[in-house]
Amino acid sequence: QVQLVESGGGLVQAGGSLRLSCAASGRTFRSFDMSWFRQASGKNRDFVATIFRSGSTTYYADSVKGRFTISRENAKNTVYLQMNGLKPEDTAVYYCAAGIVVDFNRRDVYAYWGQGTQVTVSS
Numbered sequence: 001q002v003q004l005v006e007s008g009g010g011l012v013q014a015g016g017s018l019r020l021s022c023a024a025s026g027r028t029f030r031s032f033d034m035s036w037f038r039q040a041s042g043k044n045r046d047f048v049a050t051i052f053r054s055g056s057t058t059y060y061a062d063s064v065k066g067r068f069t070i071s072r073e074n075a076k077n078t079v080y081l082q083m084n085g086l087k088p089e090d091t092a093v094y095y096c097a098a099g100i101v102v103d104f105n106r107r108d109v110y111a112y113w114g115q116g117t118q119v120t121v122s123s
Contacts, residue, residue, distance in 0.1 A: 002026050002112045004096050009117030012086055016121070020081040022096030022114055029077040033101050035110065036070060036081045038092035038119075045095065047105035049081060059104060064090075086121045093118050 008020040020036070033052045039045040049070040050059045058070050067085040072078065079096060094117050097110035 002028065002032070002098055004098060004112055004114035006094065006096050006114045006117040009094060009119045011120045011122065014087055014121055014123050016086050017082070017084045018086065018119060020083065020094055020096075020117060020119070022079045022081075024077045024079075024098060026077070029098075030074040031100070032098040032112075033104060034070075034072055034079040035097045035099075035101075035104060036079075036094055037097060037107065038090075038094045039116075040092040043092075045107055047107075048094070050101075050104040051079065052104075053100075061105075083119070086119075088121045088123045091119060091121050 003025040004022050006022045012018055035050040036048040037045045038048050047061050051070045051072050069082040071080045096114045098112040099110035101109045103109055
């Protein structure tokens with residue numbers, strides 16, 4: 001069993017930055033591929049970014065490419081999402097997810113989810 005706890009969300013003006021963290025329990029963190037998804041009010045939960053368990057391969061949604069950076073620190077059982085150049089359309093609840101995946105941008109392949117952290121970007 002893995003428990004994920006996100007933090008770092010908040011209210012920021014357009015153009016600003018936030019860094020989200022996702023802390024995982026258990027000693028198997030390094031065995032999992034880790035991803036961030038987000039869900040805006042009334043919309044589906046969409047893929048944002050993935051970092052594979054190797055730590056050297058990452059993928060991003062087109063909407064965040066060049067602005068967001070995903071990273072992981074296995075010694076701290078933590079995955080991060082650095083978000084720069086935030087836009088009002090980035091407003092959503094951000095979730096981290098853990099699994100051993102191939103189709104990394106599909107919600108249904110992840111075994112574990114955090115409770116989410118709200119990010120609100122004002123214009």
